[in-house]
Amino acid sequence: MYWPLAVMSGLVAASVCQGGIDLSLRAVSSQYNVGDQVAIGIFAAANSGEPEGLLSLQVIFSWDISRLRLTGLSGAGGASFTASGFFHDAYGINEIAVPSDGNAMFVGLGPLGSSILAMPSGTLLSTLLFTALAPTPATPLGMVPSAGSPTGTTVVYGDAGPNVNVTGLLTGTSVRVVPAPAAAILLAVGVFSQRRRRDALAVRTVS
Numbered sequence: 001m002y003w004p005l006a007v008m009s010g011l012v013a014a015s016v017c018q019g020g021i022d023l024s025l026r027a028v029s030s031q032y033n034v035g036d037q038v039a040i041g042i043f044a045a046a047n048s049g050e051p052e053g054l055l056s057l058q059v060i061f062s063w064d065i066s067r068l069r070l071t072g073l074s075g076a077g078g079a080s081f082t083a084s085g086f087f088h089d090a091y092g093i094n095e096i097a098v099p100s101d102g103n104a105m106f107v108g109l110g111p112l113g114s115s116i117l118a119m120p121s122g123t124l125l126s127t128l129l130f131t132a133l134a135p136t137p138a139t140p141l142g143m144v145p146s147a148g149s150p151t152g153t154t155v156v157y158g159d160a161g162p163n164v165n166v167t168g169l170l171t172g173t174s175v176r177v178v179p180a181p182a183a184a185i186l187l188a189v190g191v192f193s194q195r196r197r198r199d200a201l202a203v204r205t206v207s
Contacts, residue, residue, distance in 0.1 A: 020168030021054055021118045021156045022047050025061065025128075025141050031176040038068060038130040038175060040141055042106060044118040044156065047168050053115030053159035054166065059106045060093060060144040060154045061128070067139040067177060068130040072098055073106070078126045079116045084108040091148025103147055115159035132177045139177060143170035 021044050028039040042059055046052035063070065073085060086094045086104055093105040108125055110116045117123060128141075146153045158166035 020047055020166045021045065021052055021158065022168035022171070023057075023059060023143060023154065023156065024122065024169075024171040025143055025173040026122070027141075027173050027175045028127075029175070031178060032132045033178055033180045034132050034135060035180050036132045037071070038132050038177075039074070040128040040130065040173065040175075042125045042128065043122040044116070044125055045122040046118045046120050049120055051117045051119050052166065054118055055110045055115050055157045055159050057108050057125075057156040058152070058154065059108075060103065060147050060152065061106070061172075062103050062142040062144050063130065064136075064139045065100065065102045067132070067134050067136050068141075069133055070098055070100065070104060071129045071131055074127040074129055076127065078124050079108065080111050081108045081116075081126075082111055084126060089148070089152060091150060091152030093148045093152055103144065105147075105152060132175075134177065135179050136177050138174040140172060140174045142172040145170060 024043045024045065026041045026043055028041065032038050044054060044057070075081075075084070084107060086097060086099060087107050088094060089105055089107075091105070093099070093103055095101055106126065106128070116125070144154060154167065154170060155165055156167045158164045160166070
């Protein structure tokens, strides 16, 4: 699907509105087990202290493909977009319907005739879904300012006028992935068995 990005890519030279709307990734939980579904919310927050409206946005993000696998999106509790998703883009960022190379771009087009309010505390836009693949103390998920060729940008368009760029701060997040409970038990049993074998060998050697 080309039309959302065809519209938005034509707005890259839009004017910038001071005040702005910050974008952030927020993990639903700070820790997940291997095999769990990992949920990461995309939030928009007005940094002026007052609610601000947005009409559309595109958000480029990154992740470690050895730790997480992107599986899709959930709109539950999120904004009422006319259309949203990982659309085929002119920048080569979304290489397939659900990108798998560690970089992707989420696009959201607001409801026709109205806007989405970004609250100062943050408004959930949509939720990125991943599968946890491997243990790690902290695997980062980044909010990327620009990527692709030609270059695509992370951008938010406000409702104060036509083509007004209100993009503020971009903030990523990280999550910890731990072994699944069954795997942790097996690991503990293995370590205990190795220690018992070492102790038994030490006793025989002393004797």
